[in-house]
Amino acid sequence: MNKSLYDKLSKVCKKESPADLIFRDAHIFDAYTASFYDGDVAVKQGYIAGIGKDFPGDTVIDCKGKYLFPGFIDAHAHLEAALVPPNEVISAAAACGTTSFIVTPHEVWTVAGKEGIDYLLKQSEKSPANVFLMLPYCISPSLSEGHEAKFSSTDFFSFLKNPRILGLEELMDTRGVIHSNPVLWKTADGAESKFPGGYSSFLSLDSEACSLMKLQTGQIPKDFSYTLDEVHAGMHIHIKEDSAVHKLETSIQGILSKGIDSRSFSFCTDGKKVGDILREGHINHLIRRAISLGLPVGKAYQMASINAAECYHLSHLGVIAPGKQADLVLLSDPKKVDIEAVFHKGKRVEKKEKYPLPHCPKELKKTLHFPPLEEEDFHLPIFKQNSTVIGIQEGEIRSSRLQVNFRRSNNFDPLENPDYRKIASISRNNGRKRMCVAICSGYPIRQGAVASSLSRDCDGILVIGDSDRDMCLAANELLRTQGGVSVVSQGTVLFSLALPIMGLLTECGHEKAEEQLRLVKEKLHEMGIGTAMDPLLPLAFLSSPSIPEIRITPRGMYVIKGAQSRLLKQ
Structure with a gap:
């Protein structure tokens, strides 16, 4: 705070000059x-x-009988998961009381590098909320080869000078932590003045090593006992509840059953779509659910505000006190989280029916560069007695490694093996064909294929199907639309959700995008995917380098165990 601002605030505090806005008689x-x-x-x-x-x-706002809270903070968000430009997500969430976002643009960085980060910063510059970014350290080295959209060291450290870049997040190379990778340490040392963010809970059980490196955040894994190990090591835990992954109930029950202090926990949405925000809320939804599960009201609101603010050293946010930023939420009922009004920097946040679409650089609308594919590119010879199969688990983002004996042939045919399908990962970069074709189970799509460019932590696209012809057509449809999701059956494109901005975002607004997404999922259920499964969830996570047990990338299949990943020979 500079002296000029201090003098103005001081005069109001001493009642020597009028306030711009007064909240009167508030709880x-x-x-x-x-x-x-x-x-x-x-x-x-x-x-x-x-x-x-x-x-x-x-x-003056009459607050008699009403409650005034600090603006809510989303402690870990992937805005691109909403499929729309950032301002549309931020504006919808801000109307629900979320006035600060800690954004980890991992997918944007992976596919678009510096230009993608610049796009996010510019798009969110005038949003009705505080939007901070955390740069990714790096993805797992063995899986990152082939990515073209990398930062140079100059780009990386120049971004760290931006006050909206808080630090580094989502370190997935925990093996590099444990074995003192010099490149990793050079990155960490160069960013020492910034926040040393977290890592993936799936990659290593050595939370002490990560804590020694001063990594300070983690996400709730499947086992709450491991969460306790992270807390014991001094880490701050983000409790995730988004459109696909739901960890809040397990987390709150763990906190209550163990009787531990909740100040080491904060709420995050990770990736939530605008339709879900408008229907059930944002961080306010997590507060409401946590209270309904038995968490004391005050603890729930701390997890939505001061806990995250203190974690990220945002001393001007997360509390109602003199000198703090006037990000405020007015409620009629704290338990129901009934929002009366939201204020960002003292200005009321208005709900919008339509969101302006800022300019997008044309280079971000052409990020798929592979040549048109042929049906033969999806051929998979079976020469060995045992073949590695990626086991997809319903409702889970983890996978299992299976060994199955198939008949030797020049090309694996799913029609002869009805419990299995082909899966392919195709690099979007380089202007040449780089792809891996394998076998998967647990995704029983019939008479067709689905392709998606929404791969988490990977710049490739994924295709699953029971026909080489349909898999080829689905992949080429994404090349035509420059990203998105395509569903093909018996040689015909049935649905195509175009996401031309970096292959991640639409230009048509959330309503149309989510309606198309609904139709895509309905069709996939009709084609054999069980209704208990989100049919796009495996396509989003099967290339992620942080999730066990087996992953597929354009370079091949990797087995991930503990802090190590190993490329399989095919």
Whole structure:
């Protein structure tokens, strides 16, 4: 805070000049103590000038019988998972009380590099919320070869000078931590003044080694006992609840059953679609659910505000106190989280029916560069007695490695093996064909194929099907649309959701995109995928280098165990 601003706030605090806005007779939530007290809150130039009584000012909001909370913080978000430009997601969530976002643009970085990060920064510059970015350290080295959209060291460290870049996040090379990878340490040392973010819980059980490197955040894994190990090692845990992965109930039950302090936990949505936000809410939805599961009201609101603010050293956010930014949420019922109004920097956040679409650089609309594919590219000879199969598990992002005996042939035919399908990972870069074809189970699509460019932590596209012809057509359809999801059956493209911005985002708005997505999923269910499974979930995660037990990338299949990944010979 500079002296000029301090002088203005001080005069309001001393009641020598009028406030811009006064919240009168509010039940104020004290995030420091998780308790409430009554008073007026005076705001000047987007900051809280004072708390007390009888502040002068013309604009007054009567808060009698209502509750005033600090704006909510999404502690870990992948905005691109919503499939729409960032401002559309941020605006929808801000109307639900989320006034700060900690964004990890892993997929944007993977496919578009520096230009992608610049796009996110510019797109969110005038959004009705604070949007901070965490740069990814790197993805697992063995799986990252072939990615063209990498930062140079100059790009990387120049971004760290931006005040909206808080630090580094999602370190997936925990083997590099344990074995003191010099490149990794050079990156960490160069960013020492910034926040040393977290890593993937799937990759290593050595949370102490990660803590020694000062990594400070993690995400809730499947086993809460491992979460306790992370907390014991001094790490801060993000509790995830998004459109696909639901960990909140397990997490809250673990906190309550163990009787532990919740200050080491914060809420995050990871990746939530706009339709889900409009239907059930954002961080406010997590607060509501946590309270319904038995978490004390004050603890739930701490997890939505001060916990994340302190974790990321955002001292001006997360609390209602003099000198803090006036990001405020007015509620009529704290348990139901009924929102009356939201304020960002002292300005009311208005709900919007339509969201403006800022300009997108043309180079970000052409990120798929592989040549048109032929049916023969999907041929898979079976020469060995035992073949490795990727086992897809319903409702899980993990996979299992299976060994199955198939008849030797020049080309594996799923029609002769009805419990198995072909899966292919195709590099979008290089302008040449680089792909891996393998066998999977647990995804019983019939008479067709599906292709998607929505691969987490990988720049490839994934295709699953029971016909080489349909798999080829589905992949080439993505090349035509420059990304998205395509469904093909018996030589015909049935549905195509175009995501031309980096192969991740649409230009048609969330309503049309989510309606097309609904139709895609309905058709995939009709084609044999069980209704208990999100049919696009495996396509999103089967290339991710952080999730066991077996992954497929354009370079081949990898077995992931602990902190190690190993390329399989085919």
